[in-house]
Amino acid sequence: MPYFDMASSAPLHPVARQALLAALDEGWADPARLYREGRRARLLLDAAREAAAEAVGCRPDELVFTPSGTRAVYDGIAGALAARRRAGRRLVVSAVEHSSVLHTAAAHEADGGTVTEVPVDRTGRVTPGAYAAALREAPDGVALACLQSANHEVGTRQPVAEAAEECAAAGVPLLVDAAQSLGWGPTEGNWSLLTASAHKWGGPAGVGLLAVRKGVRFRTVPPTDERESGRSPGFENLPAVVAAAASLRAVRAEAAAEAERLRGLVDRIRARVPELVPDVEVVGDPERRLPHLVTFSCLYVDGEALLHELDRAEFSVSSGSSCTSSTLTPSHVLRAMGVLSEGNVRVSLPRGTAEAEVDRFLEALPGVVARVREGLGAPTPAGAAVTPDPEPEREPGPEPEVELVVDSLGKRCPIPVIELAKVIGEVPVGGVVVVLSDDEAARLDIPAWCEMRGQTYEGERTADRGMAYRIRRRA
Amino acid sequence: MPYFDMASSAPLHPVARQALLAALDEGWADPARLYREGRRARLLLDAAREAAAEAVGCRPDELVFTPSGTRAVYDGIAGALAARRRAGRRLVVSAVEHSSVLHTAAAHEADGGTVTEVPVDRTGRVTPGAYAAALREAPDGVALACLQSANHEVGTRQPVAEAAEECAAAGVPLLVDAAQSLGWGPTEGNWSLLTASAHKWGGPAGVGLLAVRKGVRFRTVPPTDERESGRSPGFENLPAVVAAAASLRAVRAEAAAEAERLRGLVDRIRARVPELVPDVEVVGDPERRLPHLVTFSCLYVDGEALLHELDRAEFSVSSGSSCTSSTLTPSHVLRAMGVLSEGNVRVSLPRGTAEAEVDRFLEALPGVVARVREGLGAPTPAGAAVTPDPEPEREPGPEPEVELVVDSLGKRCPIPVIELAKVIGEVPVGGVVVVLSDDEAARLDIPAWCEMRGQTYEGERTADRGMAYRIRRRA
Numbered sequence: 001m002p003y004f005d006m007a008s009s010a011p012l013h014p015v016a017r018q019a020l021l022a023a024l025d026e027g028w029a030d031p032a033r034l035y036r037e038g039r040r041a042r043l044l045l046d047a048a049r050e051a052a053a054e055a056v057g058c059r060p061d062e063l064v065f066t067p068s069g070t071r072a073v074y075d076g077i078a079g080a081l082a083a084r085r086r087a088g089r090r091l092v093v094s095a096v097e098h099s100s101v102l103h104t105a106a107a108h109e110a111d112g113g114t115v116t117e118v119p120v121d122r123t124g125r126v127t128p129g130a131y132a133a134a135l136r137e138a139p140d141g142v143a144l145a146c147l148q149s150a151n152h153e154v155g156t157r158q159p160v161a162e163a164a165e166e167c168a169a170a171g172v173p174l175l176v177d178a179a180q181s182l183g184w185g186p187t188e189g190n191w192s193l194l195t196a197s198a199h200k201w202g203g204p205a206g207v208g209l210l211a212v213r214k215g216v217r218f219r220t221v222p223p224t225d226e227r228e229s230g231r232s233p234g235f236e237n238l239p240a241v242v243a244a245a246a247s248l249r250a251v252r253a254e255a256a257a258e259a260e261r262l263r264g265l266v267d268r269i270r271a272r273v274p275e276l277v278p279d280v281e282v283v284g285d286p287e288r289r290l291p292h293l294v295t296f297s298c299l300y301v302d303g304e305a306l307l308h309e310l311d312r313a314e315f316s317v318s319s320g321s322s323c324t325s326s327t328l329t330p331s332h333v334l335r336a337m338g339v340l341s342e343g344n345v346r347v348s349l350p351r352g353t354a355e356a357e358v359d360r361f362l363e364a365l366p367g368v369v370a371r372v373r374e375g376l377g378a379p380t381p382a383g384a385a386v387t388p389d390p391e392p393e394r395e396p397g398p399e400p401e402v403e404l405v406v407d408s409l410g411k412r413c414p415i416p417v418i419e420l421a422k423v424i425g426e427v428p429v430g431g432v433v434v435v436l437s438d439d440e441a442a443r444l445d446i447p448a449w450c451e452m453r454g455q456t457y458e459g460e461r462t463a464d465r466g467m468a469y470r471i472r473r474r475a
Numbered sequence: 476m477p478y479f480d481m482a483s484s485a486p487l488h489p490v491a492r493q494a495l496l497a498a499l500d501e502g503w504a505d506p507a508r509l510y511r512e513g514r515r516a517r518l519l520l521d522a523a524r525e526a527a528a529e530a531v532g533c534r535p536d537e538l539v540f541t542p543s544g545t546r547a548v549y550d551g552i553a554g555a556l557a558a559r560r561r562a563g564r565r566l567v568v569s570a571v572e573h574s575s576v577l578h579t580a581a582a583h584e585a586d587g588g589t590v591t592e593v594p595v596d597r598t599g600r601v602t603p604g605a606y607a608a609a610l611r612e613a614p615d616g617v618a619l620a621c622l623q624s625a626n627h628e629v630g631t632r633q634p635v636a637e638a639a640e641e642c643a644a645a646g647v648p649l650l651v652d653a654a655q656s657l658g659w660g661p662t663e664g665n666w667s668l669l670t671a672s673a674h675k676w677g678g679p680a681g682v683g684l685l686a687v688r689k690g691v692r693f694r695t696v697p698p699t700d701e702r703e704s705g706r707s708p709g710f711e712n713l714p715a716v717v718a719a720a721a722s723l724r725a726v727r728a729e730a731a732a733e734a735e736r737l738r739g740l741v742d743r744i745r746a747r748v749p750e751l752v753p754d755v756e757v758v759g760d761p762e763r764r765l766p767h768l769v770t771f772s773c774l775y776v777d778g779e780a781l782l783h784e785l786d787r788a789e790f791s792v793s794s795g796s797s798c799t800s801s802t803l804t805p806s807h808v809l810r811a812m813g814v815l816s817e818g819n820v821r822v823s824l825p826r827g828t829a830e831a832e833v834d835r836f837l838e839a840l841p842g843v844v845a846r847v848r849e850g851l852g853a854p855t856p857a858g859a860a861v862t863p864d865p866e867p868e869r870e871p872g873p874e875p876e877v878e879l880v881v882d883s884l885g886k887r888c889p890i891p892v893i894e895l896a897k898v899i900g901e902v903p904v905g906g907v908v909v910v911l912s913d914d915e916a917a918r919l920d921i922p923a924w925c926e927m928r929g930q931t932y933e934g935e936r937t938a939d940r941g942m943a944y945r946i947r948r949r950a
Contacts, residue, residue, distance in 0.1 A: 001511070003504075003510075003512055005504075005505075005508065005510070005512075008504070008505040008508060009503060009504050009505045009710065010503075011503050011504075012499050012500075012503050017499060020499070021496075024487050024492060024495070024679070025487075028484060028485075028486050028487050028674070028679075028680070029478075029480075029483070029484055029486075029791075030480075030483040030484045033480065033483060033791070033793060034779075034782055034783070034786065034799070035478075035480070035782070035785075035786045035790075035791035035792070036476070036786060036789075036791065037478055037480075037791055038791075067542030067543065067546065067681065067709060067712070068542065068708075068709030068710050068712075069709070069710070070700065070708050070709035070710065071542065071708070071709050074698050074708070099700060100698070100700065100708075103697065103698035103699065103700060103708075104698045106697065106698065107697035107698040110697060197710070199503070199710055204499075204503075204712075204714065205503070205710055205711065205712040205713060205714065205715070206542065206681040206712035206715055208709075222578065222581065222582035222585060223549050223575070223578035223579045223581065223582040224578065225545060225574060225575065225578060226801060233543075233545050233546070233549070233575075233578075234542060234543030234544070234545035234546050234683075235484065235543050235544070235545065235672065235674060235680055236680065237542070237543075237679075237680040237681035237712075237715075238680060239679065239680065240680070240681055240712075240715070304509075307509055307510070308509070310510075311509065311510045311511060314511075315510075316504075316508070316510035316511065316512055316513075317510070318508060324509070326701060
């Protein structure tokens with residue numbers, strides 16, 4: 001039963017399991033105690049720190065273990081902001097950071113700080129120079145900048161080394177969230193702080209990493225205690241820490257070969273899905289990306305129904321579609337990229353994924369998408385676009401514009417786009433369809449549909465209820 | 476090799492180990508996901524929550540899992556304070572709470588809040604009515620009160636039910652830190668919030684509990700995410716949570732019988748230690764106490780040396796003496812109780828401790844203490860008190876007071892007390908010894924020594940360096 005959601009959580013690596021078992025027996029005592037059980041626990045903790053620091057590329061005394069990657073991000077950002085409060089209260093982040101970074105940014109704003117969001121291009125990548133520009137244009141002092149090493153939803157690698165140089169030139173520390181990439185290799189560039197999460201590389205849950213380079217100003221926000229150099233309070237989760245460090249070393253040993261293998265499988269998905277399934281957009285940078293992750297979106301498809309059908313076919317994937325989110329909003333990453341969010345599927349292959357599993361997925365996918373589309377009464381493949389109405393003859397001079405209004409109020413993604421696709425043929429070329437929708441996803445998906453289908457998106461305006469989206473038929 | 480420091484951390488219970496192993500295979504996926512691995516994880520999480528809630532005595536939807544007991548305390552207090560900010564900014568705590576509570580109180584004070592510390596008696600227990608008095612006398616609005624169920628250093632149970640009634644009468648929520656007692660039974664009384672830590676009852680590290688009763692106002696301090704009802708951010712540490720819940724149920728099933736058995740062993744230590752070792756004070760309430768924990772202090776003994784000797788004799792215990800603390804201050808609990816802190820030993824017996832192990836400890840202890848005392852050149856047992864100098868004949872009317880000054884500046888516990896004991900016989904009965912000391916522990920231990928040895932403690936005053944302690948010879 002293929003599990004293709006490595007980016008959410010990886011199954012426990014066998015080395016992690018083995019290390020965890022050993023450390024349960026040897027490492028349950030308090031490493032701060034002086035008796036033999038405590039000393040034994042301390043030795044294990046020190047060894048785990050050394051191994052993890054080597055993989056991160058920092059000194060052991062620069063690294064602490066936290067209870068999760070989320071907590072590493074919260075406390076890393078808070079500690080850096082607190083220490084640089086005199087320099088300023090502005091936090092610079094990319095628009096596609098993990099929610100833990102964006103939640104911390106929102107809390108910082110609610111607390112009176114300011115936040116700059118650096119935009120990304122259509123591949124999800126911040127442009128080189130973007131951090132420099134954000135730092136230059138900040139009207140107030142910038143305390144900290146954050147950039148992920150690679151995006152968790154579309155796999156695009158970020159220009160971390162360039163951003164670190166730009167930050168260094170401006171005298172601003174850079175925090176890199178390396179959660180998605182640390183298992184594949186160390187983080188390039190001269191970062192100041194780094195965070196990661198063990199269960200993303202096959203380590204156990206309950207372990208995050210926070211590295212703070214010597215010389216980087218840092219002040220843990222109280223309350224805290226004497227654990228982990230005063231930077232991560234609470235009794236050390238030692239067996240899990242030991243398992244995390246051991247598995248990081250193990251996955252790194254296999255990383256180069258496995259990355260090449262999975263990259264081949266992902267290339268196959270990237271190439272085959274648009275051939276096998278009509279009206280699909282594969283998103284993310286095709287080259288500068290994580291080896292194991294690929295994301296695509298299917299027009300006229302309900303993401304939740306798609307996930308459900310794939311689950312019935314025994315494929316576990318995730319989605320950034322609004323219908324799969326508790327807030328009914330599409331993924332902020334897809335939104336920042338300006339790409340289609342409906343029928344979104346993220347495939348992230350765990351280490352050891354067999355070629356045959358990927359082939360089975362490619363076999364199953366077309367039927368699954370077709371069934372979901374059929375259930376929604378979606379237009380037949382490329383229907384609206386391939387059979388345009390005959391071009392109307394145009395009189396010279398102004399004439400009343402043909403305009404059709406589609407009321408999709410109260411309907412959720414992908415229905416507004418399906419209704420648009422069904423009626424676009426009813427207006428003459430040059431005519432306009434206005435879609436009324438109060439679904440958050442429409443804002444992203446109607447422009448994306450226009451881009452994919454060669455129609456002209458003319459913009460949105462606030463209507464009595466929801467928004468009115470204006471589309472001009474081009475073909 | 477007897478491990479007698481259960482109050483720091485308990486070895487993993489076999490049921491916890493078994494549950495952890497099973498959950499590593501079944502519960503590594505994200506319980507928020509809709510595919511089968513996620514649904515399976517969700518089922519495990521729900522079952523663990525139900526089991527833990529039953530043991531706590533609350534509804535499952537009132538309970539969240541946190542990464543540690545410390546984090547449960549931090550976030551529980553912060554959330555209750557934030558929600559009641561309009562009611563006031565005063566926090567009431569007992570003087571003998573766990574450091575996690577006191578650290579949170581200190582952070583609250585640094586943030587502009589106010590804190591009342593409720594004192595304890597010589598047994599370490601807050602007196603009934605003390606919370607009512609603290610709430611009544613608070614000049615400003617009280618947002619929250621905290622009281623541990625039982626003390627972690629001396630085992631004394633607190634009058635939680637009475638405090639809860641006093642708080643309810645004042646309309647103030649009560650947070651109970653049940654870290655030390657939850658494995659032994661549910662917490663009495665109508666508490667509002669409760670915290671605990673799994674590794675204290677034989678569960679794994681990495682799991683705390685935070686219960687917030689329905690109707691109690693609570694607002695998680697941002698940043699947070701959608702995990703654990705928005706009350707505990709970060710990916711759920713599911714295998715550990717499952718193991719925590721299973722082991723809590725298991726230790727509860729054995730609790731009544733095992734408590735009775737360990738109570739007998741502790742009674743033996745309480746009775747025998749003062750018979751076997753001269754100049755010892757057993758501290759804590761002899762009746763209203765945790766079944767497995769006993770603490771005593773030995774005059775003229777260096778706590779660190781004592782721990783080291785006991786470790787060599789293969790007994791693992793802990794100590795609240797200043798020399799065993801990184802800050803070189805004696806335990807705040809012993810200080811609040813006003814009892815001797817030098818040569819302090821806490822014995823906390825894990826479940827299953829054999830009678831023979833306790834007997835071996837009682838056999839070893841006298842020799843260990845004697846060796847440490849010998850190494851320090853301590854007075855022979857009860858020497859100073861049993862051989863008083865002959866009473867000096869007193870002329871009627873005022874006469875110049877005999878006063879001897881002992882300069883113990885720069886010397887650490889227990890040296891100032893040893894030097895005092897050595898010279899007290901050199902002044903006549905009615906005469907005065909002044910000890911100069913800059914050791915924080917002297918402040919606690921010199922009055923405690925006077926109490927134990929029947930001498931009169933006349934107070935302290937600031938000297939050129941350190942403090943001057945004044946002792947009048949009575950016998």
